[in-house]
Amino acid sequence: MAITDEPLRRVLVTGGAGYIGSHVIYCLQETRRYKVISVDNNHNSHPKSLQRVAQLARDALPQDASEKDKDSAEIEAVTCDLTKKDEIRGVFEKYGKGGIWGVIHIAAYKAVGESTEVPLTYYENNVSATVYLLQVMSEYDCPRLVYSSSATVYGTPPTIPIPESTRLQADSPYGKTKVMSETIIQDLCAAEPQRWRALSLRYFNPAGAHPSGLIGEDPRGRPGNLLPLLAHMAVGRVKDDKLSVFGNDYPTPDGTCVRDYLHVMDLAKGHLLALDALSPSSNVFDNCPTEARFKAYNLGKGKGMSVLQIVEAMRKATGFDYKYVIIGRRRGDVPDLTADPTLAEKELGFKATHDLETMCRDLWNWQTKNPDGYDTPETSKVNSA
Template identity: 60%
Template sequence: MSTTTTLSNNSTFTNSNAKEPLKNVIVTGGAGYIGSHIIYTLLKTHKYKVISIDNYHNSFPAALTRVSELALTELKASLPTDTSPSPQDLDSVAIDVYKCDLLDSSLVRSIFSKYSSQNGGTGIWGVIHLSAYKAVGESSVIPLTYYANNVSATISLLQIMQDFGCHRLIYSSSATVYGVVDEIPIKETTQRQIEGKEGSVYGRTKVMCELIVEDLCESSVLTGSTTPFQAISLRYFNPAGAHPSGYIGEHPRGRPENLLPLLAHMAVGTVKDPVLKVFGKDYPTPDGTCVRDYLHILDLAAGHVIALQALEEGSELNNRVFASTTETGKGSKGRFKAYNLGKGHGMSVMQIVGAMREATEFDFKTEVVGRRRGDVPELIADPALARAELGFDAPRDLETMCRDLWNWQEKNPTGYE
């Protein structure tokens, strides 16, 4: 089943100047926390027709309705007085929404077909692949579920993309691909971890998918494809915060797994735990708790949009990104590139608790318990490559992340429900 998020508009359209047609872009997991903010950022460019595919396992359709409403409101506010949005601009802030599991290949194929030239469309220009199960602890308990959902679904998606001539992919990866590392901050040249007790099933699924995507990029070059497969893998660290309006934000189904949303739910009263369990305080870090590289969700979303723009063949950005990749020859990985997205410095669990205590004025209590399998002491990105080649930046600080998160949670104590 497919539905289209519709926007009411009773004003008279003005004649618009000729514009480049919107590019059809699929976002898998579009209704999720990261997906909804990426879609919002895509809509703000007015260059794409966004198509969301989501099974709502850990998300809500209402998020996409709000994203469209927010983008439309901002579009109208940006126009001169007594000027109405053009039909194309209105189309650029409306999302085509499909409830679909990526493992249902026949339904995913039908979505691609709907936009194909055979049905009068221009085809799918690119895909931002976000959907995945992502709880580190849970992944060790139900590994087959994680391998099926994260790896098998990615393979199916790539096969369908190939069949429909879609050769541009942004892959949502993770810092967990690095496992435990000796050198901090982490560079993209750091070896990815598959084996070892310090790794997680979730992290291994991300490494496997990256390798599969790399092999696809390589094969399209070695077979002499006139449109070689291009992919950028974005390895991010910990997104946090929300849109400053408080209209969209993070709302997982059930109890939050990640630290910041858990703290927000404790402060607003939807999680009744009297204390926060801290998994280990004997790590080799300044205060003994795990250190992570947090970045604002809107900075992360902007990084995805820049990466998508880098897949435009022949552009200056495209040439810069893939200048170092070998186009021919045995062993080439083709047009594949990985980037870390982060701030370049970390915050510990206890620092996060302190920042949220200040933002919410809630007196969080903590209790140290044993380490959690799969956790590593420090994950801090070296974002130098993304800054140099993509022009990526993450200027919003921890206080802004916590303030925006609390603004969202306080205005929406039960999220989208």
């Protein structure tokens, strides 16, 4: 049990205004143990998400909330470009050495297809930014990191479900930026084992939204991922009369690609568990093979869903009659990416409890309340039931 008079721990979340970041901040604020600093350049996110997360935190405060509790509900939002070291330094400078307890590093470009077209942009934004961030963290005595990685680090995996011991062999520049960043973090932990502690979280496919419908996924332009694309089709934002399904001749139950979907709230809670595991009292690093205090965990449900199963689940959630057409396979698509989440369950206490029906329902709740995402005019107060 946390001692009540302990001060709030300052935690920096990069990409805090984004889809994953906003839900992670929600989970951090829910504990009332952290003071969140969000840094974001709003390349693919909306500042309004942070206003809404803070509103959820304020609404959840008890009537007799302490000043500390009230402080935990407010987010320090900073506009910052992580490829500019001086801007990162400016954020840390404000709090001084040891002033920020830990960092959750989520910010990155993440479109696999786009990364094959502009690889240098991806390497600069994802890898250079990570190096600069780590250098400034070191300078300001902040040696704790939760890193947002991806199942793409595995490429086409030799075994399904995928354990963390699988060799890392990413197929796309995006996936390679994640492998490189993990390698850099691990090397740093090996160089200063008494100082650094880091956990890398390899996400599978996050979906859904906070059940209030106040925050959710709001991709800029046409969604690159299946579930938000289906939501946009049903709400009328994407006018395609048919969904293009890339290949139905894969070695899967119905021939379409299989992915491991987990609710974004389960994923966000995984970050909280990882952050807590960086505390001195944690024993997650006791069984590390070397002195380096670095580990990677899969965050997934451990259950694969095919493209056609997802379409059917969204049909039930939305009532929209999706039509689809099978076209040729897409370059770089892997037949099956299903996690083996055993290690995260055993060592972090992680569990993805929400089912596909709930993910689709929460996604549709967000989309219908915000048909144009965060740009939807607030004609009436959104109900935060």
